Amino acid sequence: MARWRPAALLVVALTAVLSAARRADALSVTVTDTECIHEFVPYEGDTVSGNFVVVDHDIFWSSDHPGIDLTVTSPGGNTVHTLKGKSGDKFEFKAPKGGMYKFCFHNPYGAPETVSFYIHVGHIPNEHNLAKDEHLDPINVKIAELKEVLESVTAEQKYLKAREARHRHTNESTRKRVMFYTMAEYIAFVAASTLQVLYIRRMFSKNVGYNRV
Amino acid sequence: MAGALALAVLLAVASLHAEAVWLDVPQSGTKCVSEEIQSNVVVLTDYSIMYESHPYSHPTIAVKVTSPYGNTLHHSENSTVGQFAFTTAEAGNYVACFWVDSAEKGSGVSVNLDWKIGIATKDWDAIAKKEKIEGVELELRKLEVAVQAIHQNLIYLKERQVVYSTSL
Numbered sequence: 555m556a557r558w559r560p561a562a563l564l565v566v567a568l569t570a571v572l573s574a575a576r577r578a579d580a581l582s583v584t585v586t587d588t589e590c591i592h593e594f595v596p597y598e599g600d601t602v603s604g605n606f607v608v609v610d611h612d613i614f615w616s617s618d619h620p621g622i623d624l625t626v627t628s629p630g631g632n633t634v635h636t637l638k639g640k641s642g643d644k645f646e647f648k649a650p651k652g653g654m655y656k657f658c659f660h661n662p663y664g665a666p667e668t669v670s671f672y673i674h675v676g677h678i679p680n681e682h683n684l685a686k687d688e689h690l691d692p693i694n695v696k697i698a699e700l701k702e703v704l705e706s707v708t709a710e711q712k713y714l715k716a717r718e719a720r721h722r723h724t725n726e727s728t729r730k731r732v733m734f735y736t737m738a739e740y741i742a743f744v745a746a747s748t749l750q751v752l753y754i755r756r757m758f759s760k761n762v763g764y765n766r767v
Numbered sequence: 768m769a770g771a772l773a774l775a776v777l778l779a780v781a782s783l784h785a786e787a788v789w790l791d792v793p794q795s796g797t798k799c800v801s802e803e804i805q806s807n808v809v810v811l812t813d814y815s816i817m818y819e820s821h822p823y824s825h826p827t828i829a830v831k832v833t834s835p836y837g838n839t840l841h842h843s844e845n846s847t848v849g850q851f852a853f854t855t856a857e858a859g860n861y862v863a864c865f866w867v868d869s870a871e872k873g874s875g876v877s878v879n880l881d882w883k884i885g886i887a888t889k890d891w892d893a894i895a896k897k898e899k900i901e902g903v904e905l906e907l908r909k910l911e912v913a914v915q916a917i918h919q920n921l922i923y924l925k926e927r928q929v930v931y932s933t934s935l
Contacts, residue, residue: 581788581882582801582860592789592877654789668801673788697906704913711920718927719803 580672580712582609583659585622590658593673595649601702602626602649604673605709606659607642607716609723622669623660629653642717644709649675670716674709676702787881789817792828792865801862804884805923808855811888812863815848817877826876829868835859844868852888886916 583589595602608622621639628634628650635647649655659669678698792798804810816828832841832851835858841851845868855861867876889912895905 580802582803583790584799590791594787594789670802693903694906697903697910700910701906701913704910704917707917708913708920711917711924714924715803715920718924 580670580716582668582670584666585659585661585669586666587664588658588660589669590656591671591673592654592656593675594654595675596652597677598649598651600649600652601646601676601678602655602673603644603646603676603706603709604657604671605642605644605713605716606640606669606671607713607720609668609670609716609719622667623662625658625660627656627658629655642713642720644713670719672709672712672716674705676705678702787813787879790865790878790880791875792867792878793875795867797864797866798878799862799864800880800882801860802882802884803860804855804858806855806858808885809852809888810855810861811850811852811883813848813850813879813881814846814865815879817879826867827869828865828876828878830863830865832861832863834861886912 583591593602606622606624621641623639624635624637624643624645625633626635626645626647630651630653632650634650634655635645637643637645657671657673659671661667678695790798790800812832814828814830816826827845827847829844830841830846830849830851831839832853834840834856840853840861841863843849843851863880863882865878891905891909894900894908900908
């Protein structure tokens with residue numbers, strides 16, 4: 555019985571460490587100029603991964619979509635990751651230190667855009683974090699690695715969902731444009747036909763005086 | 768003083784393992800977050816004000832959650848800490864809006880938002896206690912639930928693909 559106590563304590567400690575891995579769902583925010591999201595990273599060296607997609611925007615038809623800028627700032631104020639002019643992308647980096655990280659989305663155009671974002675902080679125990687334990691349980695390390703792989707699959711699914719929403723918006727916008735142009739074309743055809751009919755009738759209804767000898 | 772308080776709050780957040788994002792709510796205006804959720808999904812959300820940005824004042828916020836059809840699912844005012852939970856009746860875009868409703872002046876308010884959907888809402892401590900599992904078995908159970916959720920998501924995406932292609 556006493557022989558299992560250190561292993562049980564080790565499992566409890568590892569479970570507590572594993573519980574540090576967390577998952578944020580794919581929330582959406584409206585970005586008009588700059589929108590910042592803060593995320594807490596508990597350990598130095600944790601892998602921070604995620605993705606973002608511009609789901610919808612209010613830019614008028616004639617304007618092209620300039621994309622959005624993502625800047626990740628560490629607790630010390632340094633920029634650790636930057637993406638420029640993207641309508642959607644994935645990112646992954648190792649946290650240089652623990653603390654509150656800031657993810658800022660900057661919209662250079664000014665028209666509101668809806669950005670769907672997903673941020674995940676993953677932690678796998680290693681010798682550095684558990685230096686006090688005399689040996690590391692390989693089963694728990696493998697479980698943590700498997701958990702991270704499943705988490706990456708979940709993140710990929712959320713990314714696909716957001717891209718599908720964006721594609722749906724794009725197709726809806728295209729359908730509206732096609733409908734608008736089609737109606738405009740119909741109106742132009744009807745107007746041209748009506749004008750032709752009126753012109754011909756006016757031509758034939760003119761009274762021309764015939765000079766009779 | 769403020770630095771020590773901020774450090775204490777950060778340590779408290781670290782010890783609590785807060786699974787949350789931190790939003791900045793402006794002094795005037797509304798800050799909204801939204802997500803497209805399928806029907807029959809459990810949503811559990813905790814929100815609280817991060818006091819480190821206001822060590823000497825006590826602002827309060829109002830919260831309103833609306834469903835895709837415009838129904839109000841949650842509404843509270845003069846709050847500093849709160850929680851709301853609901854099961855989605857229809858699929859669509861659910862919006863949670865926050866705004867400052869206290870009369871105090873100053874800069875905006877930082878709100879800690881813990882927004883959990885689906886399997887993330889499971890209370891593993893209660894499950895572990897009820898079924899008397901722990902350690903490796905509990906972790907494997909979590910992985911099993913995660914795999915099942917991924918499987919359900921794949922089925923959902925496949926169905927959307929079918930609807931998507933036929934509607935073109």
